[in-house]
Amino acid sequence: MKRSSRRTATTSQKRHKYIFVVGGVMSGVGKGIATSSIGTLLQAKGFVVNLAKVDPYLNVDAGTMNPTEHGEVFVLNSGLETDQDMGNYERFLNRDLTQHDYMTSGMVYQSVIERERNLGYKGKCVEAIPHIRDEIVRRFEDGAKVNKSEISVIEIGGTVGDYQNIMFIEAARVLKIKHPEDVIFIMVSYLPIPHKIGEMKSRPTQNAVHQLAGYGVYTDIIIARSEMPVDQKRKEKIAVACNLPADNVISAPDIDSVYDVPLNFERDKLGDIIAKTLHLEPHKNAAQTAGLKAWKKFAESVKNGKNGTAKIAKKDKKGVPAKKEVNIAIVGKYFNTGDFVLTDAYVSVLEAIKYSAYALGVKPIIHTVNARDFESRKPNYAALKKFDGILVPGGFGEKGIEGKLAVIRYARENRIPYFGLCYGMQLLTIEYARNVLGLSDATTAEINPKAKHPIIDIMPDQKQKLIDKNYGGSMRLGSYLAKLKPETIAYEAYEKAGWMKTKGRGKDTITERHRHRYEVNPEYVERLSAVGQDGQPGLVFSGTSPDSTLMEIAELPRGTGPGQHPFFLGTQFHPEFLARPLRPHPLFTQFIKAATKKS
Ligand code: GLN
Numbered sequence: 001m002k003r004s005s006r007r008t009a010t011t012s013q014k015r016h017k018y019i020f021v022v023g024g025v026m027s028g029v030g031k032g033i034a035t036s037s038i039g040t041l042l043q044a045k046g047f048v049v050n051l052a053k054v055d056p057y058l059n060v061d062a063g064t065m066n067p068t069e070h071g072e073v074f075v076l077n078s079g080l081e082t083d084q085d086m087g088n089y090e091r092f093l094n095r096d097l098t099q100h101d102y103m104t105s106g107m108v109y110q111s112v113i114e115r116e117r118n119l120g121y122k123g124k125c126v127e128a129i130p131h132i133r134d135e136i137v138r139r140f141e142d143g144a145k146v147n148k149s150e151i152s153v154i155e156i157g158g159t160v161g162d163y164q165n166i167m168f169i170e171a172a173r174v175l176k177i178k179h180p181e182d183v184i185f186i187m188v189s190y191l192p193i194p195h196k197i198g199e200m201k202s203r204p205t206q207n208a209v210h211q212l213a214g215y216g217v218y219t220d221i222i223i224a225r226s227e228m229p230v231d232q233k234r235k236e237k238i239a240v241a242c243n244l245p246a247d248n249v250i251s252a253p254d255i256d257s258v259y260d261v262p263l264n265f266e267r268d269k270l271g272d273i274i275a276k277t278l279h280l281e282p283h284k285n286a287a288q289t290a291g292l293k294a295w296k297k298f299a300e301s302v303k304n305g306k307n308g309t310a311k312i313a314k315k316d317k318k319g320v321p322a323k324k325e326v327n328i329a330i331v332g333k334y335f336n337t338g339d340f341v342l343t344d345a346y347v348s349v350l351e352a353i354k355y356s357a358y359a360l361g362v363k364p365i366i367h368t369v370n371a372r373d374f375e376s377r378k379p380n381y382a383a384l385k386k387f388d389g390i391l392v393p394g395g396f397g398e399k400g401i402e403g404k405l406a407v408i409r410y411a412r413e414n415r416i417p418y419f420g421l422c423y424g425m426q427l428l429t430i431e432y433a434r435n436v437l438g439l440s441d442a443t444t445a446e447i448n449p450k451a452k453h454p455i456i457d458i459m460p461d462q463k464q465k466l467i468d469k470n471y472g473g474s475m476r477l478g479s480y481l482a483k484l485k486p487e488t489i490a491y492e493a494y495e496k497a498g499w500m501k502t503k504g505r506g507k508d509t510i511t512e513r514h515r516h517r518y519e520v521n522p523e524y525v526e527r528l529s530a531v532g533q534d535g536q537p538g539l540v541f542s543g544t545s546p547d548s549t550l551m552e553i554a555e556l557p558r559g560t561g562p563g564q565h566p567f568f569l570g571t572q573f574h575p576e577f578l579a580r581p582l583r584p585h586p587l588f589t590q591f592i593k594a595a596t597k598k599s
Contacts, residue, residue, distance in 0.1 A: 061107070
């Protein structure tokens with residue numbers, strides 16, 4: 001008897017486990033962070049976890065959506081353009097995710113329709129049920145195999161009751177029938193405390209659970225989001241109404257830092273409850289993992305960062321006092337939606353700044369600056385004085401670029417640390433060409449294909465794509481190698497952080513993620529990097545593609561002499577996609593370090 005039960009435990013352990021996270025009551029209550037945190041908890045128990053997002057929209061990927069409406073487009077190593085939640089997943093897991101971890105209705109329909117066109121359904125009538133549903137099930141199971149993980153945590157976009165996500169919920173139901181012991185459902189719900197009533201109400205959550213049950217899907221665990229912790233009385237009330245143990249109602253009150261969420265969940269023993277519900281034995285790797293230790297330390301540094309303890313002030317041997325706070329301006333254009341200012345379009349950039357600041361023990365204060373405010377005849381440059389660092393993130397098109405160029409010029413001339421990401425690097429180069437080399441009509445072919453001085457030009461392999469209007473998923477996307485030049489800011493930063501390959505054929509290279517169609521025009525590289533007659537040092541291309549044809553990083557030599565600068569650097573790639581809480585990005589760290597020293 002004993003032997004056989006042990007055998008069952010080991011077999012069940014080997015079977016892949018699926019956790020579906022669904023939203024109840026309303027959107028925007030932190031389902032993505034809850035999913036990420038579940039990943040962090042299970043990983044801390046030694047399990048190999050992958051996090052996946054299914055999005056109900058018909059876009060085949062997130063790449064064609066406007067960031068003001070949909071937030072940031074997060075690019076994976078593979079080049080897939082995904083939802084910004086995928087960024088949170090990678091950051092919380094400290095693991096690279098794959099294209100199998102992201103699915104949209106558009107992707108599913110596209111592959112079913114393609115198969116139908118190829119007679120793949122052998123003359124059958126192709127319908128949403130079973131064909132679309134089964135394609136989703138197939139993708140869930142495929143993802144589990146390809147990722148070589150033990151547990152998949154899959155967030156279903158939208159809220160229970162939406163029409164759009166019904167097919168995904170139906171597919172999850174069928175997966176549970178196929179693997180009854182290995183699939184559970186967690187609902188992230190919301191318990192309002194109406195002002196006038198002053199009491200936490202659980203009815204909307206009960207209704208959401210009942211509605212899901214109406215689809216044949218039974219909730220195993222409820223993550224109860226609210227302004228306040230959920231008390232025992234309400235836990236019990238929800239438990240009875242929703243047919244689950246009171247312990248399976250996890251209290252998830254509002255908190256200041258999203259990085260405390262895994263720790264809060266652990267307080268209510270979410271990890272153990274999941275393990276019990278999924279029949280998981282303690283993992284054999286559990287003893288080797290440091291558990292949540294590293295995460296706790298990081299969450300603590302967030303608090304220190306908020307206080308600005310400025311550890312580097314003590315460490316800086318050159319005697320330059322560091323600041324306890326750094327004021328960083330992000331100069332962009334995707335901030336305003338209606339009457340609201342949202343920073344969603346730049347979430348990875350914001351987080352990357354914070355991780356480096358926390359690691360340095362300084363408090364990051366991030367300001368959003370609308371580039372268009374600097375396009376008037378007399379821009380208010382005095383407003384830029386209060387910033388210790390200026391960053392221009394990625395972007396597209398004409399709007400706001402003259403404003404960004406004006407700000408970059410101000411940063412260069414006034415020696416304010418400047419960091420340009422993708423478009424921010426292209427504009428850095430244009431600014432340099434215009435104001436240092438005197439090519440006053442320097443610009444990018446993106447806004448003027450017939451420009452006299454297209455300092456930034458379309459990449460040769462992109463031309464035909466634009467002619468064919470082949471826009472979706474066709475940029476230069478995903479991970480590419482870049483070769484670094486010794487004795488530059490970039491080289492030192494990556495070397496110090498141990499991010500550079502130091503041996504073999506890939507020596508002196510790094511890998512970073514990209515998303516662009518345009519590049520520094522090779523015909524101008526020599527002029528841009530030439531030393532001027534006045535001793536002006538020229539722009540240093542400290543990173544290039546391994547065949548030296550594509551400029552990946554541009555910087556001015558560090559120093560206080562003519563033409564030098566404390567930190568004036570731009571990357572053609574998006575370093576923000578690789579910054580993680582437990583692994584701040586070396587270039588962001590250098591940028592923040594320079595900012596803390598600005599007088
Ligand atoms: N618009 C520029 C390009 O396509 C920059 C893109 C970006 O910033 N991601 O090359």
